[in-house]
Amino acid sequence: MHDPDSLSSKKIRLPVLPVFLLRPRPTPRKDFSERAMPLDTQRAVSYRSRMSEAKTYQGSCHCGRVQYEVSLDLEKPVLACNCSMCGRSGTLLTFVGTDSFKLLRGEESLSDYQFNKNVIHHLFCSTCGIKAFARGKKQTGEDVVAVNARCLEGVDVGALQVQHVDGKSV
Numbered sequence: 001m002h003d004p005d006s007l008s009s010k011k012i013r014l015p016v017l018p019v020f021l022l023r024p025r026p027t028p029r030k031d032f033s034e035r036a037m038p039l040d041t042q043r044a045v046s047y048r049s050r051m052s053e054a055k056t057y058q059g060s061c062h063c064g065r066v067q068y069e070v071s072l073d074l075e076k077p078v079l080a081c082n083c084s085m086c087g088r089s090g091t092l093l094t095f096v097g098t099d100s101f102k103l104l105r106g107e108e109s110l111s112d113y114q115f116n117k118n119v120i121h122h123l124f125c126s127t128c129g130i131k132a133f134a135r136g137k138k139q140t141g142e143d144v145v146a147v148n149a150r151c152l153e154g155v156d157v158g159a160l161q162v163q164h165v166d167g168k169s170v
């Protein structure tokens with residue numbers, strides 16, 4: 001009574017195309033990660049983008065002869081400069097006023113190196129050679145301290161925002 005061939009061909013041919021077209025599209029990966037982000041993280045991110053305030057950090061050279069305490073805001077990008085000095089030493093700098101910086105020990109261990117216009121004192125520990133900070137002047141004549149974020153305790157430098165400065169061309 002039934003023609004088995006026509007029945008099976010109907011069963012196969014007819015449903016195949018519509019089912020393929022109606023298959024729900026895969027949810028984009030982006031949606032998954034956003035949904036997976038805990039609510040408190042989302043809140044922290046928006047809090048961070050609104051607020052920015054200075055925290056106190058301890059900084060030092062490698063051997064510990066030079067130690068300082070500094071109050072600064074690491075939510076702001078640190079500067080990576082490609083000039084002949086910074087390009088070689090790889091410092092990640094952030095600038096603070098002298099009132100935010102306190103040298104706890106090591107003034108006598110600091111060696112001073114200057115070049116070009118001799119505006120900046122490129123200080124380094126005379127024992128271990130690390131450049132934990134530098135002293136300079138703003139264009140206004142105000143004293144400023146350039147802190148090397150790589151020398152701060154408890155700071156994940158890989159997580160910092162880095163602004164690249166083309167000091168080579170200046």
Ligand SMILES: [Zn+2]
Pocket residue numbers: 061062063064065066125126127128129130
């Ligand atoms: Zn040292």
